[in-house]
Amino acid sequence: MNTPDTDTKLRGPAVWALILTGVASFMAALDNLVVTTALPAIREDLGGKLEDLEWTVNAYTLTFAVLLMFGAALGDRFGRRRLFIVGLAIFTGASAAAALSPGIDALIAARAVQGVGAAIMMPLTLTLLTAAVPAARRGMALGIYGAVTGLAVASGPLIGGSLTEHISWQWIFWLNVPIGLALIPLARLRLAESTAPDARLDVPGTLLISGGLFGIVYALVNANSDGWTSATVLTGLIVGAALVGGFIHHGFNNANPMLPMRLFRDRGFLGINLASLLMFLGMFGSIFLLSQFLQGVAGYSPTEAGLRMLPWTGMPMLVAPLAGILSDRIGGRPVVAAGLAFQALGLGWFAAILSADVSYAAQLPPLILSGIGMALYFAPAANVLMSTVTPADQGKASGTNNALREVGGALGVAVLASVFSAQGGYESPQAFTDGTIPALWIGAAAVALAAGLALLVPRKAKADRARADRTVAVPEKVPAAG
Numbered sequence: 001m002n003t004p005d006t007d008t009k010l011r012g013p014a015v016w017a018l019i020l021t022g023v024a025s026f027m028a029a030l031d032n033l034v035v036t037t038a039l040p041a042i043r044e045d046l047g048g049k050l051e052d053l054e055w056t057v058n059a060y061t062l063t064f065a066v067l068l069m070f071g072a073a074l075g076d077r078f079g080r081r082r083l084f085i086v087g088l089a090i091f092t093g094a095s096a097a098a099a100l101s102p103g104i105d106a107l108i109a110a111r112a113v114q115g116v117g118a119a120i121m122m123p124l125t126l127t128l129l130t131a132a133v134p135a136a137r138r139g140m141a142l143g144i145y146g147a148v149t150g151l152a153v154a155s156g157p158l159i160g161g162s163l164t165e166h167i168s169w170q171w172i173f174w175l176n177v178p179i180g181l182a183l184i185p186l187a188r189l190r191l192a193e194s195t196a197p198d199a200r201l202d203v204p205g206t207l208l209i210s211g212g213l214f215g216i217v218y219a220l221v222n223a224n225s226d227g228w229t230s231a232t233v234l235t236g237l238i239v240g241a242a243l244v245g246g247f248i249h250h251g252f253n254n255a256n257p258m259l260p261m262r263l264f265r266d267r268g269f270l271g272i273n274l275a276s277l278l279m280f281l282g283m284f285g286s287i288f289l290l291s292q293f294l295q296g297v298a299g300y301s302p303t304e305a306g307l308r309m310l311p312w313t314g315m316p317m318l319v320a321p322l323a324g325i326l327s328d329r330i331g332g333r334p335v336v337a338a339g340l341a342f343q344a345l346g347l348g349w350f351a352a353i354l355s356a357d358v359s360y361a362a363q364l365p366p367l368i369l370s371g372i373g374m375a376l377y378f379a380p381a382a383n384v385l386m387s388t389v390t391p392a393d394q395g396k397a398s399g400t401n402n403a404l405r406e407v408g409g410a411l412g413v414a415v416l417a418s419v420f421s422a423q424g425g426y427e428s429p430q431a432f433t434d435g436t437i438p439a440l441w442i443g444a445a446a447v448a449l450a451a452g453l454a455l456l457v458p459r460k461a462k463a464d465r466a467r468a469d470r471t472v473a474v475p476e477k478v479p480a481a482g
Helices: 004-009 011-033 036-046 050-078 080-099 104-132 135-166 176-190 203-226 231-253 261-265 267-296 302-308 315-330 332-353 360-387 391-423 429-454 461-481
Strands: none
Touching (some): 011 176, 036 135, 050 080, 104 391, 231 261, 267 391, 267 429, 315 332, 332 429
């Protein structure tokens, strides 16, 4: 049975789990955005078209997305700490390879391998943290974890811009190497090993979803250069959609699928996952374009562009821990829905005021509103997610949610860049602005839809989480006793 003494004994492991998983999450989340402010410098140094720039972002997010659930399954089967370390090692080595890339194709390949490493380690961070932290402190811990993720989002454009301007763009990747090398031995010494009972790998499911998502994103990225009716694009869309359909069918009918489709019968699980996908679609696609707008149109240096995005990207550092505590008190649904609504309003406001000569003072209010919205979403979303599943499904739930977020990010960059290319381009500041405005409206609409979907989460989710915590409390005590 749980006692206050049990909670005290868990403080040391819980703190180490929070530090190690938080830093690993920081690195993986940072690499989603650190490239954005370096894109103009990479384009100047290595060459490449808009499609190549998209792939420097999407090669990472796509492999990250399609392998996340497989990474969670590997951890459940072979040991979560063991696979967490393997993922860290792959991510660190690929970061060095990205820094050493002699051309754009080599950089894209290294980014893809980075995504593989991140896909193995990231879903295990939330599982390892949830197992190590007592139920009574879980909301606070997930709030801190969300703040760390928010810090990565905040510092991504700023770190990328500063390193690019003052040293070179290669250092946005070298930065990961010493951190990764330090985390590997600490994870081995300070994290407890665990597995899931009767865990099995779903190779057919992995192949179906990987091929399907790759086909769809490949078609979207190449639609403007090849044409929407070209054989390449149509084949990618049709085959990709068919493979995703096969994955869904597989999830309903296979005994041990990577993603049990039964989880989506829970209204809360369905709502929070669809909301997460749409949130990242709107947010990442918008940041991809706005970080370039601040440099190419507004004329800021990479560092100045990163600093000017801080009111948006930096807000989670301040608000996410408070949002986690608030969600414990009033439930996650209203906090998440309000955050998504604010983010949608911020993007819409930005689209309404954007022009080739818009002042930064005019940009500041929508940046702040978007930042508050992002902050209110991050920590409560993690808490809501874990409240919708049983402890046995937490690993798959974490992998699923992270995967859908990254799919949303990849689709956001592809879809909004496609709209940008159709309506504008890099030819002049006015052309860039003409392409960015309709893309931002689509991003705002996606996040507004996410706010509506968040309302599908039932009010009783918090009570369900408490019941689930009570069922998992005794089994969690067994490894500590051994």
